[in-house]
Amino acid sequence: MKISGIEIIAFRYTSRVGRDAEGHAHPSEPHDAVQTLTRIATDEGADGYCFGGSREMARLANEILVGEDPWNRERIWQRLRQYQRLAKTALSDHNIGVLDMALWDLAGRVTGLPVYKLLGGYRDKVLAYASTMCGDDLPGGLDTPEAYADFAEMCQKQGYKAFKLHGWMPPYGPDPKRDVAACRAVRERVGPDMALMLDCYHDYSREEALYLGRELEKLNFTWFEEPMNEHSVSSYVWLTQQLDIAVVGPETAEGKMYTRAEWIVRGASDISRYDVAHGGITATMKAAHLCEAFGVRLEVHGGGPGNLQVLGAMGIPGGYYERGLLHPFLDYEEQTPWLKEVIDPLDSEGYVHISPKPGLGMEIDWDFIAANRIGE
Numbered sequence: 001m002k003i004s005g006i007e008i009i010a011f012r013y014t015s016r017v018g019r020d021a022e023g024h025a026h027p028s029e030p031h032d033a034v035q036t037l038t039r040i041a042t043d044e045g046a047d048g049y050c051f052g053g054s055r056e057m058a059r060l061a062n063e064i065l066v067g068e069d070p071w072n073r074e075r076i077w078q079r080l081r082q083y084q085r086l087a088k089t090a091l092s093d094h095n096i097g098v099l100d101m102a103l104w105d106l107a108g109r110v111t112g113l114p115v116y117k118l119l120g121g122y123r124d125k126v127l128a129y130a131s132t133m134c135g136d137d138l139p140g141g142l143d144t145p146e147a148y149a150d151f152a153e154m155c156q157k158q159g160y161k162a163f164k165l166h167g168w169m170p171p172y173g174p175d176p177k178r179d180v181a182a183c184r185a186v187r188e189r190v191g192p193d194m195a196l197m198l199d200c201y202h203d204y205s206r207e208e209a210l211y212l213g214r215e216l217e218k219l220n221f222t223w224f225e226e227p228m229n230e231h232s233v234s235s236y237v238w239l240t241q242q243l244d245i246a247v248v249g250p251e252t253a254e255g256k257m258y259t260r261a262e263w264i265v266r267g268a269s270d271i272s273r274y275d276v277a278h279g280g281i282t283a284t285m286k287a288a289h290l291c292e293a294f295g296v297r298l299e300v301h302g303g304g305p306g307n308l309q310v311l312g313a314m315g316i317p318g319g320y321y322e323r324g325l326l327h328p329f330l331d332y333e334e335q336t337p338w339l340k341e342v343i344d345p346l347d348s349e350g351y352v353h354i355s356p357k358p359g360l361g362m363e364i365d366w367d368f369i370a371a372n373r374i375g376e
């Protein structure tokens, strides 16, 4: 089998999620948005799909991947990684991830197996945490510590066993004392048994981060995420040495699993972090095995079908699937109208079950895409 072409399918949908000045998501008025779907086609008629990708990515991928054997995912991944050095936009880590996941989807569709079984399955379900949007100024949204507590209680009633606050960030913050007040209000509301985490403003000073971490320890939080610029590895070494609470990272830092290796060696965090937007399933499994060898936990960042398949194949914790981002004004399950069914349904015990369907497990709504398709 050979790759015969890479295509971008673009379509419109109505989004109720807007972005603030730093790109963080919040509820907004319904507006037109564009989603893309990457299709990798083969000379034998089999296809693989992954949502995301750009036309610029597809142009370059057609130049370098047509004629390759789609079963050679590792060879293709190494080729893309090397080519990325001089093509950082077209072959961003995110786009390499899309191409890699479309190849995994193709393999699953050909064999009739979900990706996590192809990788070597470990579990069929994973505990989820409710992951909030960042704080805002919407009355009754996420505008006060009390509002966070109300939302945490609502999630607890839905079955969630864990809840992660994203604190206030510009233009609504930051303010470490207000973050702590929200964390305290949530802990007091949900009681001692719910696992709680904080992902706060990512550019606090060392002193602010240390203050936050010590307050979270008093509230028995499970982990503390990205309170400072992740390019300052020394700041994370400094923080991690002083705190008992688990520091998680790096999340957004570039450099794939190589960066995670350096953080582990330097003791810059207690739990490592990776996701499929940093080079796909192939890269995330490399990070998982790296962490396993060092006896370090890996918490998978973000949701979606690729991350879920990886969680199904990780023999080390990864304790949780990040379900979100959630907001009291939004129905999370209505945010992917291009799928016939939600990829990460939550059961009453707080688990998300991994789809047993082939490939990434997506039921793509081709009628919706055809009705809303836009320009070539």
Ligand SMILES: [Mg+2]
Pocket: 199, 225, 226, 251
């Ligand atoms: Mg985060």
